[in-house]
Amino acid sequence: MGLDLGPVAGGASQEGEVYFCFKAPPSVVEKTAPLVNGLKAEGLISRVQPPDTWHISLTSAGPYQDAREIAAKAGALADGVRGEPFTFELSQLLPFGGPTAVLAPAIMPAPAIKLQRDLALGLRRPAFKPKVGLNPHMTIAWTDAPVPARRLDEFIVWPVTEFCLVLSRPKRGHEILGRWPLG
Numbered sequence: 091m092g093l094d095l096g097p098v099a100g101g102a103s104q105e106g107e108v109y110f111c112f113k114a115p116p117s118v119v120e121k122t123a124p125l126v127n128g129l130k131a132e133g134l135i136s137r138v139q140p141p142d143t144w145h146i147s148l149t150s151a152g153p154y155q156d157a158r159e160i161a162a163k164a165g166a167l168a169d170g171v172r173g174e175p176f177t178f179e180l181s182q183l184l185p186f187g188g189p190t191a192v193l194a195p196a197i198m199p200a201p202a203i204k205l206q207r208d209l210a211l212g213l214r215r216p217a218f219k220p221k222v223g224l225n226p227h228m229t230i231a232w233t234d235a236p237v238p239a240r241r242l243d244e245f246i247v248w249p250v251t252e253f254c255l256v257l258s259r260p261k262r263g264h265e266i267l268g269r270w271p272l273g
Contacts, residue, residue, distance in 0.1 A: 105154070105156075105157060105259065106154065106157040106257045106258050106259035106262075107150060107151075107152065107154075107157070107257070107258045108150070108151040108152070108154065108157050108160050108161045108164055108255065108256070108257055108258075108267075109147055109148070109149065109150040109151060109255075109256055109258065110147070110148040110149050110150075110151075110164070110168065110209050110253055110254065110255055110256075111145040111146060111147045111148055111253065111254055111256055112145060112146045112148065112178075112202075112248075112250050112252075112253055112254070113144075113145045113252075113254050113256075113266065114141070114144035114145060114146075114228060114248070115248070115249075117248075117249075118144070118180075118246060118248045119141045119144060121246045121247075122141070122144070122180075122193065122228075122230065122246055123141070125183075125193075125230075125242070125246075126138055126230050126231060129183075129191065129230075129231065129237070130231075134191070134233065134237050134238075135191050135230075135231035135232065135233050135237070136231070136232055136233055136234050137231060137232045138230065138231045139229050139230055139231055139232070140263070142263075142264075143263060143264045144228050144229075144230065145228065145254075145256070145264075146178065146226050146227065146228050147226075147227075148202075148205060148206045148209055148210075148253060149206055149209045149210045149213060150213075151163075151164045151213055151218045151219070152218055152219030154219075157257050157259070160218065161255060161257060161267050161268075163215075163218070164213070164218070164255055165255055165267065165268050167209070167212040167213065167215075168209070168253075168255060168268060168270050169270070170212075171205065171208050171209060171212065171270070173201055173204060173205040173208070173253070173272045173273075174201045174272055174273055175201070175249065175250060175251050175272045175273045176199040176200075176201040176202060176250055176272075177199065177247060177248065177249050177250065178195050178199065178202070178226075178247075178248040178250060179195055179196070179197075179245045179246070179247055179248075180193040180194065180195055180228065180242070180245060180246040180247075180248060181194075181195060181196045181241060181242055181245045181246075182194045182195075182196060182239065182240070182241055182242065183237060183239065183240050183242060184227070184237070184239045185233070185236035185237050185238075185239065186225075186227055186229070189232050189233045189234065189235075189236070190229050190231070190232055190233065191229070191230055191231045191232075191233050191237040192227035192228060192229050192230065193227065193228045193230055193242075193246065194225070194226060194227040194228070195226060198226050201272070202226065202250070205253060205272075250272065251271060251272055251273070252269050252270060252271050252272055253269075253270055253272065254266050254267075254268065254269050254270075255267045255268040255269075
């Protein structure tokens with residue numbers, strides 16, 4: 091595991107946002123799909139976020155014109171961060187920051203808080219432009235109107251065993267640049 095800054099996928103553009111996150115594993119995607127399909131059938135969501143981009147953000151190193159260069163620095167930071175495995179329970183459907191529907195835990199597990207804090211502290215160095223105050227959530231869809239907040243009948247249990255560094259590029263999707271195991 092660790093950082094892999096191989097060739098830029100999808101072309102030469104290196105503009106984008108670099109952030110640390112927990113990527114949704116296939117088991118979470120499988121558990122979430124029926125819920126998303128139900129929301130779509132109810133007319134509550136208009137466009138589904140591609141499941142291969144589902145994640146919970148930890149902290150952002152910021153937007154950059156040369157994101158690959160900053161990713162190398164963020165990857166070096168991640169090499170020195172340690173955390174323990176834990177479990178998220180996605181228990182709520184919420185509207186969030188505009189026309190989006192998200193799933194969120196009611197409680198942020200202590201190991202996730204520690205990991206988020208450790209990464210955010212490291213990103214306070216001059217090379218980075220971190221975003222602060224991220225609330226843990228997984229964006230699943232865009233909406234035409236805010237979705238009504240509700241508690242899920244069945245929680246989506248997500249065992250977290252790693253964190254990732256991602257490059258998100260406009261209209262080109264997400265590229266995982268590195269993975270670090272927890273534990």
